[in-house]
Amino acid sequence: MTNPAAKAPAWRKALAPRAAGVVYAFIALLAVLTITSSAQGRPSYLSSVNLSNILEQSALIGILAIFMTVVLISGNFDLSVASTAALAGTVALKLIDGNGTFVAVLAAIACGALVGLVNALLVQKVGVNAFIVTLGTLTAVRGVVQAILDGKSITAHNTALLDFSTGRWELPVAVALVIGVALIALAVVLAVRSGAVREKLVAAWPLWLAGLLVLAIAGFRPNLLDQAVPVWIMIGLALVASLVLRFTVIGRNLYAVGGNAEAARLSGINVDRYKMGAFVLNGVLAAVVGVLYAGRFNSVDPTVLTGGELTVIAAAVLGGTSLFGGSGVVVKSVIGTLILFTLSNGFNVLNIGSNYQNVVQGTVLVAAASLYTATSQRDRALFRKRVARKAPAEPAPVLTKTGA
Amino acid sequence: MTNPAAKAPAWRKALAPRAAGVVYAFIALLAVLTITSSAQGRPSYLSSVNLSNILEQSALIGILAIFMTVVLISGNFDLSVASTAALAGTVALKLIDGNGTFVAVLAAIACGALVGLVNALLVQKVGVNAFIVTLGTLTAVRGVVQAILDGKSITAHNTALLDFSTGRWELPVAVALVIGVALIALAVVLAVRSGAVREKLVAAWPLWLAGLLVLAIAGFRPNLLDQAVPVWIMIGLALVASLVLRFTVIGRNLYAVGGNAEAARLSGINVDRYKMGAFVLNGVLAAVVGVLYAGRFNSVDPTVLTGGELTVIAAAVLGGTSLFGGSGVVVKSVIGTLILFTLSNGFNVLNIGSNYQNVVQGTVLVAAASLYTATSQRDRALFRKRVARKAPAEPAPVLTKTGA
Amino acid sequence: NTESSGDSAEPPAQQKQLTIGLANQQESVTFPAAISEGAKKKAAELGVKLVTLDSQGDQAKQASQVQDLIAQKVDGIILVPLSPGPAQALVDQADAAGIAVGTAHGYVGADRKPEDPYSKLKFIVTEDEVGSGATAGEMAVKAVPNGGKVAVITGAAGFQENTTRVSDFTKALETKGGFTVVATQPGNWTKQDGQAACQNILAANQDVALFYAISDDMAVGCGAAIKAANSTAKVIGIGGAQVGIDAIKDGTMYGTVCYKPFDEGGQAVQQMYDALTGKLTGAPKTNFYETPGVTKDNVDSCVPQW
Amino acid sequence: MSSDPGGIPPILDVRDVHKVYRTGTHALRGVSMRVRPGTVHGLIGANGAGKSTLIKILSGAQTVSDGEIAWRGSVTEWTSPSQALADGLAAVYQHMPLVPSLSVLDNVFLGHTGSLRWDRARRTRELAELCDRVGYPLDGDDLVGDLSIGARQMVAILQALARGPALVLLDEPTAALSPSEREILFASVRRLRDTGTTFIYVSHFLDEVLDLTDHLTVLRDGLVVLDAPTASTDEAALITAIVGSRLAAFEAEAPVAARSLGEVVLAVEDLASGTAFGPLSFDVRAGEVVGVAGLLGSGRTELLQALYGADRAATGSVTVNGRGRPRGPQQAVRRGMALVPEDRARQGFLADWEIWRNISLPDLPRLSWRRMFPHAAREREQARQAVDDLGIKTQTIDSKVGDLSGGNAQKVVFAKWLYGNASIFLLDEPTAGVDVGAKSDILHLIRRLAARGAAVLIVTSEFEELIGSCDRILVLRRGALVADLASAETDVHEVTAIASGFGSHGDHPLGRKAAVS
C-alpha cells in the first residue's frame, strides 16, 4: 500500500517550505535589509556588530520562545511568562543586597517554579482553561510585582547579576574549528556507516551545514564568536531542548501528549506529568530570563516586560508551532524570534519612521506566514502530482478469502 | 440497559454549574461586594446608579465580546478588534467635520469590514493561522492609526457622535411591564401547549425569570430603565445574536462549522462562508464600537483601546466559550464582561489600593473559572456515584449454552 | 486607590473638610506614581481628603473613574489626563456637575496648546514639554560644540511627547548649525529598548556624536550601548529621574532636564485648594514649574523625585 | 456460567462487572467471563451491547462501577492504561486513538519505557521486523494523519503487538480492513496464539468469529446471554443470541430481483485525481445499486470524495442528474448527492451534538420554517424515526453521538441522509462496525432507496455483502477500473482475484466505459 519508491527523500521534506518556511522567511528578510541598506550607502547590514546586536536583543525573548514552544507542544498555552519574569527579576534585586546572589537567584527561580506549578495545577488538576488560568496569573503576578515595587523602580548595589548578564564570552577560534570539523565528520561517519552514503549525506544536511557555518564564522567572522552571555545561554538551551525533544523518549511523549492526549494516555503515558512539567519548566525559565533581564541594568520597575507574552507566542507561532499542540520545533521558534528582532533592528538601521513601523511589522508578520503557508500548499499539490507519475507499487501478495 | 430515571431533566442540566457557572460567579461576586460595601457603611452597592455605571462601563467591551464569541464559535480567533475599533473611531472623527456624520460612520464601518475581510481571506483562503494573521492586523492597523494621528489626539467639532453615544434612553415603565408580562405569558403558553406543564415550565426558566426580572426592575428600580445608548445597543445586539445563534439555520451551521469543519463541509455547509462571515461581522461590529468609543469623548488618540482584545477574549472565555470552536453562548460572554467590570467597579467603590487590584483581579478571574469547573466536575462525580448505587440490573433473558 | 490623608492635620479655618479626587494615569509607571505621592503629602499638610484613582492607562477607565468621583460629589478633581482630546469630555462632565477641575502633567483639548488652558479648567500644572526640548537642545549644542550627527530616541509610537519634546530640540540644533539628525527611532520608554535602538543606530552610523533620548530610562540604556560600542557619543535625556541623575554622576549621561513629579502633584493640590477656598480665581492659567537643564556641573541641583 | 474443560485456570477472570457511565447509561450489568490462556476468546453482541466498554475496562481505560477482575489469579484494579500495559495487556481500541501529527514509527512505539534515549535506528529495525512477521509493510516515516483509515487500523494493531503482550484486546479490528489485511491479521493472531498469547476478539463478522475463536461470549444489553466454546455453536444460534427478539425481522433475503432501471443519473468520464485513481469512466442509473470493490488503498474513498466535489484536485467530467461536476460538497448536496464518509469521527458527526441535531444537519432548511428557523419538533421527530428505522441503541435522541457505541454512531451518520431529497447515495463503508441485525436493516434500506429510484454507490470491503446487495460491481485496482461485473454473474472469488490483480480482467484495465448489463 505504501509506496517507498514514490516517496520524496527525507531531506527534501525537511527543506520544503512547509518544514523550513521560517528559515526562508528569515533569509529573505535579511536579504531585503542587506540590499536596502547597501543601496542607501550604509555600512554592511551583515556586519559582525549588527548581527551580534540582533542576537543580543533577541536572546531573552528567544529563551522564552523555546520553552513557550515546549508548552505549546504539550497542548497548553501560557500567557503568564512576562509577568513571571518580572516577578523573578524583582525578587532577585530585592534580595541580592541583603542575602547575596545565591539566595536571590534561588528565590527568584523558586517564584518562577511556583507560578508554573500554580498554572499546572489549575489547568491539569482543576481543569480550567489554560487561557483563563494564565491570563489570571499574568494579572495577579503583575499585581504582586506592583505591590512589591509600589510605583518605584529599584536598583541593586551588588553587581553580580549585572556582571553576569552583560558579560561576554568568546568561543576560542580553535574550539570553533574543532566543533565545525567534528560536526562535518559526524555527518560523514553516520552516512558511511549506514551504507547509502550519498542519500544519507544529503539527509544529514543540518549537521554538516551547521558544521560549515561554524567553520565559516571561525574563518571569516571570528568576531561573531564573541557574544553576550544571554546569547550563549539561548544557544545552549535551544540545543539542549532540541536534543531532548528529538532524541529522547521524553520528547516523543511530549509531542504525543499534545497531539492526542487520549491516545497518549491509552499508551500508558502519564499525560498530567508531561503537561504539568512543561508549565513548571516554563515558569523556571521565565524566572531565569527575569533575572537576566533585571541584571542587564541591575534595575527593575513595575512595568518591566509588560506585554512580552504576545511577542513570545508570536515568535513561536511564526516558527510554525501549532497552537493546538503536538507540533513545534524550538529552533524554528528561535528563528521566529530572530525575525521579529531583525525587523526592529532593520527599522533602526534604515531609520523608518516610528509611525510606520507597526504597519510594516504587521504586514511582514502576515506576509512571512502567508508566504510559507501558500508555498507549502502548492508544494503539497505538486508533490502529489509527482508521486502520481511514479510507477505503481507491485501487487500485494494475494490472499484469497472465501466467505464462510 | 437504558435507565431513564437516572437522567437529569433538561432544566437541571441548564442550571448545573457547568452550564450556568458564569451566572453563579457573577451573583456571588455581586453578593460579596454588596455585603462588603454595606459592612463598610457605604451606600448600597446595588443602587440604580452603581448598577447603571457598571452597565455603561461594560457596554462597549460587551458588544465586542458578543461578536468575539461568534468568531470563537466558528472556530477562529481575532486579536485585531481593538485596533480595528481604534481605526474606525479615528476615521470617523477625521471625516465627520468635513463630510458629515453619515459619510464618516459609513467610512468607519467600511474600514472595519475591510479589516475583517482581510483577516477572513488570509485565514480561510490562504490558510494562515488565525493567531498570526490577527496579531499581524492588530499591529498593522494600530500602525495605520498612529500614522494617521501622528502622535496627536484629535477632537471633532460636529457633536453628532458625542450626542449619540453619550445619550440616554429610557424604556417607559409601561412598556417594561408589558414585556415582563409577555415573557411570562409566553413561558406559560409554551408549557401549556406542550402538555407536560410542570416540566416545561421549569424548563422555560430563562423566559419567565427574565420576565420577572423585567417586572421587578419596572416595579422597584424604574431608574434602571434609563440607560446609556451603548447599553441598549449591547442588550439589543446580545438579544439578536442569541436569537440568531439559537433559532436559525445560520446559527446552527455556525456551531457545526466550529465543532467539526470537515463534517459540516461534507454535510453541504459552506464552511468558508460562515467562518469568513464571522470575521467580517466582527470587523464591522468592532468598527461600530470604535465609533461609539470615539463618540464618547468626541476624540481619539493613538493609544485608544490598546490591549482591549485580551479583555474581550477573557470575557468570552470566562463566559465559557471554547477557544477550540463549536461552543459558546453570547449572553454568557456578556455576563463574563460584566464580571470583569464589576470587579474594577468594586475596587473603586471599596477603595482597594491600586497596587493590589491586579492581584485581586487575577485571583478572582481564576477563582471564578475554577469554581465552576470544579463544581461541575464534582457534580458529575457525585451524580455518578448516586446512579451506581441504584438501578439494579433487571434480569434479561439469558441463553446460557454449555459446551458439548 | 484612595488614601485619606489629613485626619491628623489640623483642619484649617474651614467648616467642612474638602475632598479632592486625583484621577491618575497609571501608578505602575514611576512618574505618575510620584505625582500621587506628592499630592498625598500636600493634601495631608492642607488637611484635605484626597481620593486617588488609577486608570491603569485605560482611557475608558479614566472616564468611569471621573464619573465615580462626580458621583461621590468630591469638591474638586485633579485630572492627570491620558490624552488631551478625550480628557476634554471628562472636564465637561465635571464642570456640568459643578465640580472644579484642574490638570497635572498634561492639559485638555486636542487642538490646544498647554499655554492656552481650556476655559472650564481652574488651572494646569505641567511641564513645559516644548521648552524642555529647547533646554535639551541648548545642552546638546554645548555638549557637541562642533556639531555632528545626532540621533533621537523617542518613546513608544503614539505618544505626544515624541513631537513636543523633539521639535524645539531640533530647532536649537538648526539654529546652531552643523548638526544632522540621522535617525529618529522609538525606544518605547524602557532602558532595554533604548539600548537596542542605540545599538542598532550605532551599527549603521558609527560616528553619531550625540543621542537625545526623550526619557532618562532610554538615555541610560543608550549609554550602555554607547559604552559597549566604544563610541564617544554623548547622551542627553529628559526627566531627572534617579537613574538619570546617577548616570550623569558616573558620566554615562551628559545631561538631562529636571522634572519634578512629586512637586507637581503637591502644586496641583495646592492650586485646587486655592481654587476651592477662593484664593485662585479668574481665567485659568498654566503653571509650568521650573524644568532646568542638568549636567555634571549642577547635578546636585536636581533632587530626583522618581 | 462457563465450563472449564481441562480445569486450566483462566488467565483473566471477569466477575460480575458493572459499568455506569456519567450519562447514566448502565452499559454493563453484571458481566462474568473467564478467558483461558492461549486462546482466542470472542466477544460479540449487538451495537451498544457493551463490548467496547468491557474492553476499555480490561485495558484500564475505564474503571468498573462494581465487580472485580482477576488477572493471572489475583484481583487487580487498574486505574490507568499504563498499569494494564505493565501487566501485559494491550488493546486495539475501536476508535483507534493514534497521534495524527506523529509518524507511524512514533505511534507504534508510543509509551514504551525502558531507555530514555529515543533510539530511532533501533525502533526502525524493530518496526521492520514486526512488519515482516505480520506480513504487512508500513513506512515508519509516514505521518499517521496522512494514512487511510485501513492503514491506521494496521498501525494500531502493530502498536499493540509491539509490546509483546500476554493478552491482546482487539475491538473490531477488521471493521476498516479489506480481505487481504484481514487474512494478514488472522494469520498473526493464530501464530501468536499458538505461541501462548491470549486474545479477546470483538467483531460483528460471525464468519470470522466462528473461524478464529476458541470460545465465545455474547453480550446483550450489558448482560452475558451466551457463553460457550465456539465449536458448540453455529451462526444461527449466535444470531439468536445477538439480536434476540429482533430475530423475526432478520431474514436472509434473496438476491436482488431484476428491476427496471431508470435514466443515467451519474455519468463519469475520465475522472482522475492525483495518485489516488483514474482516469476512469462509468455510469450509474436511477434505481441501480453499484458496488465498488477493491483492496485497501485502491482509491475507492478518493473516488467517492471526487464525485462529491470534495476533492479540488480531481479532473475529468461528472454529470449529476443532468448537471455538471459539483464544485464542492455544497453543490453536490444541492444536486441531490449524499455522502456517508468512511471516517465517521472525523468527517461524519459532531461528537458533542445530540443525535437529533446531527441527523438534521444536512437537511436543516427543509425542516425549518421559511428554510431559516429550525423546527425542533420536526427535527426530533425525524431523529426518532431514524432511531426506530435503524435500531439505534440509545436512551434518548438527546444523547451525544460521541457517547454512542461505534456502530450506533455509524447508524447516525447514515441516518443523516435518509430523509432528505438525496437521490444519489455515495456510501463509503456504510456498514462498518454495524451489528448483524442492523447490517441487514441497512441493506434493506438501501434496496428500498433504490426501489424508490435512488442511485446508490457502495464502497465496502465485504465483497460478499456487495454481491448480495448490488446490481453491478466495479472493481478498482490501484486506482484503475479493472472490471465491471454484473453481480448475478460473479462470485466472491472472482471479485477478490480481480481486485488483487490475478483475475482474468487483471491485465486489461477498462479505460473506457464498460457496458451496463
Ligand SMILES: Nc1ncnc2c1ncn2[C@@H]1O[C@H](COP(=O)(O)OP(=O)(O)OP(=O)(O)O)[C@@H](O)[C@H]1O
Ligand atoms: N463514554 C461514554 N459515555 C456514555 N455512554 C457511553 C460511553 N461509551 C459508551 N456508552 C454507552 O454504553 C453502551 C455500550 O456501549 P459500547 O461502546 O460498550 O457498545 P459496543 O458493544 O462496543 O457497541 P458497538 O458494536 O456499536 O461498538 C451504549 O449504550 C453506549 O451508548
Ligand SMILES: Nc1ncnc2c1ncn2[C@@H]1O[C@H](COP(=O)(O)OP(=O)(O)OP(=O)(O)O)[C@@H](O)[C@H]1O
Ligand atoms: N490524506 C492523504 N494523503 C496522501 N495520500 C493519501 C491520503 N489519503 C489517501 N491517500 C492515498 O490515496 C490512495 C487511495 O486511498 P483511498 O483511501 O481512496 O483508498 P480506499 O480504496 O478507499 O482504501 P481504504 O479501504 O483504506 O479506505 C492510497 O494510496 C492512499 O495511501
Ligand SMILES: O[C@@H]1[C@@H](O)[C@H](O)OC[C@H]1O
Ligand atoms: O517621562 C515619560 C512621561 O512623561 C510619560 O507620560 O510617560 C512615560 C514617561 O517615561
Ligand SMILES: [Mg+2]
Ligand atoms: Mg464497540
Ligand SMILES: [Mg+2]
Ligand atoms: Mg476507503
